[in-house]
Amino acid sequence: MKILTLDLETSPNLAHVWGLWNQNVGINQLLESGEVICFAAKWYDSKDVKFFSSHEHGKAAMVNAAHELLEQADTVVHFNGQRFDIPHLNREFLEAGLAPPAPFAQVDLLKVVKKQFRFPSNKLDYVVQKLGIGKKTAHTGHQLWVDCLSGDEKAWRLMQKYNCQDVKVTESLYDYLLPWIPTHPNHKLYDGPDEQVCPNCGSEALKKEGRAYTSVSVFQRYRCEGCGKWSRGNKRIDSSEIITVK
Ligand SMILES: [Zn+2]
Structure with missing residues (x-):
């Protein structure tokens, strides 16, 4: 079974707003739509974490790389990817005129955490630190996105480190939660040994x-x-x- 752990980052929507509190922003106030700016991915049997960004590789090459990786995957592991990462990528594929990638199974670790346990917070960083299996890379918050969008190389190096570390801790969490995953794709069907x-x-x-x-x-x-x-x-x-x- 080819298992791919994946995580992506998006840019914020950019809009004209007339206040700060409780805004209802119309489409005609939207200047730029948020989009995928980078992603990191790791095959389960490889140490290498791949990273692609619109800054370094260009938007089209980044989107194509994500499409090719998903095509090869039997199972994609992520944290909240069923609501966030995969629909964002699907939108990018659609806008790029690409057909859907070959179907793959998904293991969304946020769903596993919510279904099986009761933590005071279901955030990835909280859960992995509580379990003592890693932590996310600290960064400069919203300013990191502002700096990356203005093309700051140093900020992009931190974004790459942050994004790749997210994939590593997600995979560590996957390993830790394996016996708790209720509906994991069945290895017997993919790997096909007699045993x-x-x-x-x-x-x-x-x-x-x-x-x-x-x-x-x-x-x-x-x-x-x-x-x-x-x-x-x-x-x-x-x-x-x-x-x-x-
Ligand atoms: Zn087992």
């Missing part, structure tokens, strides 16, 4: 441990000694007729 493997991490170190019960069936239950995920076989152990209440 039984853990659906979440692909490890063959599966230990038979107990049985899994539904209202009508019993299945072999497994615990992964690689990541800790519980899974079950899909062959019924007892296939005798069972009467259930409808």
